[in-house]
Amino acid sequence: MAAGFKTAEPLEYHRSFLKENCRPDGRELGEFRPTTLNISSISTADGSAMVKIGNTTVICGIKAELTTPPSDAPNKGYIVPNVDLPPLCSSKFRPGPPGEQAQAASQFIADVIESSDLINMEELCIEKAKLCWVLYCDIMCLDYDGNLLDACIIVLLAALKNAQLPEVTINKETDLAEVDIQKKRHLKINRHPVGSSFAVFDDSIIIVDPTAEEESLSTALMTVVTDEKDRLCAVHKPGGTSLSGEKLQHCINRAITRNKEISKLVDKVIGSMKTTK
Secondary structure, three states: OHHHHHHHOHHHHHHHHHOOOEOOOOOEOOOOOOEEEEEOOOOOOOEEEEEEEOOEEEEEEEEEEEEOOOOOOOOOOEEEEEEEOOHHHOOOOOOOOOOHHHHHHHHHHHHHHHHOOOEOHHHHEEEOOOEEEEEEEEEEEEEOOOOHHHHHHHHHHHHHHHOEEEEEEEOOOOOOEEEEEEEEEEOOEOOOOEEEEEEEEOOOEEEEOOOHHHHHHOOEEEEEEEOOOOOEEEEEOOOOOOOOHHHHHHHHHHHHHHHHHHHHHHHHHHHHHHHHO
16 A cells, blocks of 8 residues: 555655655655675776765775876866766666766766865876876766765765875986886875755755665755865755755754765765775
8 A cells, every 4th residue: 555655646745754854765854874885896907995875885986197287277187077878777767978967967977076176186296288197087987876966076085185196207208207116105185075955845845865766756856065174165055946055054953974984984984995995
């Protein structure tokens, strides 16, 4: 009977739970799904990680390449994030070029990297106007069950913390780059941005970490990104219901708490890798 009600009237089915301040999967309104993290998931990458938030599973591989610095920033390297949503992760995605959601996610991640000052891009420069690192961060969703952006930010942060770059010098005589793969260094991560996504039901009820079904039934979606010093890095809200200042502040407060939880998880996983080596 419940399954039939859920199929015929999915919104009413969810409302019956929300009235009792809980959700169909048993979570409270402000409760995130269990989050797990692995690093060094891809042996051929310069840095990698995989994260699961509930069923949503995302993997990130970083490939570092040497290139010429951009003309408008000759003393900086750069990071190129790319989010891929292949058909294998959900029947809602089709084969072919990146769809609207994948493009929007890639742009959002690029904005977070810039606004949070995640990495000092000058540290990726080897010689001004001549040589720098570009980090290609390929983020692929393996299983889509909502809350893609939170997973993308966590997996990117963990992969960057896992990444190591070889030492590069420029030979003064030949003017060519010489790479010493025996000497590698970790990237210096300035900030720990973490996203917290929210869905709004019936223009008033706010839940965190929405599943794909909850996203489809909501009247608005929003992602708040904060860093470890409780600073607001980004707010992403593509239309939908407007929120009062009070409700927005409630979401920011929850995001700050979530940042502490995820930062602790990332540090624990990175630390456990160091001790096993």
